[in-house]
Amino acid sequence: MSLQRVCILGSTGSIGENTLDVIARHPERFQVVALSAASRVDALAAQCRRWRPAYAVMPAAVQAEALRAALADLPGTEVLDGEDALARIAALPEVDTVMAAIVGAAGLAPCLAAARAGKRLLLANKEALVVGGALFMRAVAEGGATLLPIDSEHSAVFQCLPQDRAHWDAHIDHIVLTASGGPFRQRDPATLVEVTPEQAVAHPNWVMGRKISVDSATMMNKALEVIEARWLFGLQPERIRVLIHPQSIVHSMVVCRDGQVLAQMGTPDMRGPIAYGLAWPERVACGAPALDLSRAAALSFEPVDTARFPGLQLAWDTLAGPAGSTAVLNAANEVAVAAFLDRRIRFDQIHAVNADTLAACAPAAGETDSLDGLLALDARARAAAGERVVRLGG
Numbered sequence: 001m002s003l004q005r006v007c008i009l010g011s012t013g014s015i016g017e018n019t020l021d022v023i024a025r026h027p028e029r030f031q032v033v034a035l036s037a038a039s040r041v042d043a044l045a046a047q048c049r050r051w052r053p054a055y056a057v058m059p060a061a062v063q064a065e066a067l068r069a070a071l072a073d074l075p076g077t078e079v080l081d082g083e084d085a086l087a088r089i090a091a092l093p094e095v096d097t098v099m100a101a102i103v104g105a106a107g108l109a110p111c112l113a114a115a116r117a118g119k120r121l122l123l124a125n126k127e128a129l130v131v132g133g134a135l136f137m138r139a140v141a142e143g144g145a146t147l148l149p150i151d152s153e154h155s156a157v158f159q160c161l162p163q164d165r166a167h168w169d170a171h172i173d174h175i176v177l178t179a180s181g182g183p184f185r186q187r188d189p190a191t192l193v194e195v196t197p198e199q200a201v202a203h204p205n206w207v208m209g210r211k212i213s214v215d216s217a218t219m220m221n222k223a224l225e226v227i228e229a230r231w232l233f234g235l236q237p238e239r240i241r242v243l244i245h246p247q248s249i250v251h252s253m254v255v256c257r258d259g260q261v262l263a264q265m266g267t268p269d270m271r272g273p274i275a276y277g278l279a280w281p282e283r284v285a286c287g288a289p290a291l292d293l294s295r296a297a298a299l300s301f302e303p304v305d306t307a308r309f310p311g312l313q314l315a316w317d318t319l320a321g322p323a324g325s326t327a328v329l330n331a332a333n334e335v336a337v338a339a340f341l342d343r344r345i346r347f348d349q350i351h352a353v354n355a356d357t358l359a360a361c362a363p364a365a366g367e368t369d370s371l372d373g374l375l376a377l378d379a380r381a382r383a384a385a386g387e388r389v390v391r392l393g394g
């Protein structure tokens, strides 16, 4: 076991904090080399005092200046800012492992940098893969990176598969991603127009950042995860299915070619998949209590009510569409969720923004071949989604 030197992109978020919690349990295994955040200077400053990273990044110059002032007595930490600073810390020669825990497409550039630099890349930032798609996977292959899933469903599938990826296709008939159904699984659909941001972010099983919590309530999170699974496991979209499992104990399943079903279970605590990614192929204590099935509630499963959750189908629709359609969907959804959290549109209008933006914004040929092309497509889709938000009255 050699010391892993870790960079955490998005260290002040829910995944970032949980990553540091796991790392704190194993000081002999992990060393924090770089941390980053986009806001909350105080929180990042406190992390720097605790972890003494060589680098800390805040992309905005004003905030970076405030962080420098807060860390004036801590000469060992260099504070970087600017557009390329995240990609720079993700590719540092003194970094072995990058935890990608930024939310949204903003994480794509540093993920690509980590992939091209051949890092061990722990991917929580699903939007980066949804936007990056084939380009992202090419960067992983060409850079010789090791891509390890952190999303609990994908970690579950990964834990059920043979270590040698060359066997995956022969092993898998299809996979089943489980979904809790979020806070509105049983709510009268007619009342979804009244949902407030506070209600939407109150997830029954998981404590998460605001954006993914809203995505769980619309089930757009599961749509993004279907797209994520398509790339992580190299599966045709029809080999990816979704099942509601309200207790969030079975984190996902692999249905094998011989009809046998492998499932991974655990308490709903992200430190489980994070510790698995950090220690893989070994296992280390993660801090979450082990699952005790003698005390667990009954486990239940049900099909998805697609009328209640119309966004889910957009995963298969965009995967069947022109390359780049998933990037358009992601951009629209980021804009729609932000507008909902700002109370500019209603909860049920998130889907309208997503569907209308997909109809209005077609990817151009070749746009998905480069990071610049993808960022241009992302910007165009955001503009189209923003117009739709305004037309809805927001």
Ligand code: NAD
Residues within 6 Å of the ligand: 009, 010, 011, 012, 013, 014, 015, 016, 036, 037, 038, 039, 059, 100, 101, 102, 103, 104, 106, 107, 124, 125, 126, 127, 150, 151, 152, 206, 207, 208, 209, 210, 211, 212, 270
């Ligand atoms: P969060 O909002 O709690 O934290 C996001 C982090 O990224 C913060 O440190 C923030 O400062 C930083 N950040 C935000 N915007 C940025 C930008 N434009 N540039 C640079 N940094 C930026 O989010 P989270 O819940 O921790 O989720 C992070 C990612 O992990 C998301 O992609 C989410 O879908 C995924 N994920 C989260 C969970 C969970 O339990 N929270 C589970 C599975 C997957």
Ligand code: MG
Residues within 6 Å of the ligand: 151, 152, 153, 225
């Ligand atoms: Mg998940």
